[in-house]
Amino acid sequence: MTYSIRSGVGSRQAWQPIVAFVCTALMAGAVMVQAADPDPLQDFCVADLSPSGPRVNGLPCKDRANVTSKDFLFTDFRTSGNVSAKGTNAYPSFATVFEYPALNTLGISHVRLDFGIGGVVPPHTHPFSSETLFVVQGSIYTGFVSFDGVLYAETLQKGDIYIYPKGTLHFQINVGTGPAITFNSLNSQYPGFLVAANQLLLSNIPAAVLESSLGISNATDLNLLEASVPPNW
Template sequence: MKILIPIIFFIFCLLFSSSSSSQTSMFEFCVANYTAPYSPEGYSCKSPEKVTIDDFVFSGLNLPSNTNNLAKTGFRTVFVSDLAGLNGQGLSLARVDYKAGGVVPIHTHAGASETLLVLEGNLTVGFISSDNTVFLKTLNPGDGIVFPQGLLHFHVNQGNASAVAIVNYNSPNPTFQYVALSLFSSDLASRLVTAITFINPSEVRRLKALLGGSG
């Protein structure tokens, strides 16, 4: 039998060889090549022979993130810019840490739905629909929520203890657009901010000063 095995093996190698060229597995996954052109659909693909397990593995989400900031929250993200193997796979995640009083201010993700799962502490989370209905809930560990795609939403730690959550997106690159930063950290002229939000000019100026905006 021993003598036959190499022959069988040789024959077997022909089993799935076909008239096709050898490129057929190239789109099975598309690990990001950060230095090549990218398109609306994502990065160009790294050459398959350079792909390793490390392109798919991340670490560090057991560690708290830095919450020493105004919002008292911090993120550890695993987005396609952090992990090349997410390219073209349509999902990503992050760990969020909240000190007591920490907040993720109201924001949207242009092209992604989100789930949030509370690991520690409790969080008041909410989203608002386009008819201005508020969907609000305080979540405890093991609780979670789905934020529908594109709607304004927020997280607030109203408790006295810190909190931790895992958030997931159905996009490898969920962009965050924070309302407060868009309006008050930017150089959008204060009179325009008032016109498009109805907020008093003096309050706009105060917030621009607070959040580093100009104009």
């Protein structure tokens, strides 16, 4: 069967509403794809983290009558993290909605990274946000791998900023001669934190899958790899 569209003013007029609808739908789709957390519907919604709070896609609001100025203050970044605790001589201190409930619905969170000499934050992703890194102290080599497998990396000094696009694998290492500190911001109240080695080697993926994927010929090599992953990330 052959289909045809007749030319003429009448047919063009008939198609105009359809074309307008398609264009609008495509534009709306593009906005949704690029968005991070949705815009809030009120000025603030301090999260209710109590176990009895209702479970929703996000977190419920604390009763506004019980909110004080202290709810908007976060002081945990005043002290450095214990860099020996993670096994790579670096430590992330998080300010997500779960540590800082006032961030609820506001589409932002922060991380303080403390590095000893040679300290490493291993390759990881944030599935829900992009991220910027600001060097407060020291010298950091950092970068991300794009979706087409290209590494973009630079050595940063105090005062420099670097960005990691949403969902890309990225890392940080202290390449200076002393301790280093960075302050990172993310455009999600809970960006997620997926460490590549943990996801791959410590998540009970069948050994046959890993051996074939990594080109490992025996279980002994795989066991050595699994045992070498820092346990606390």
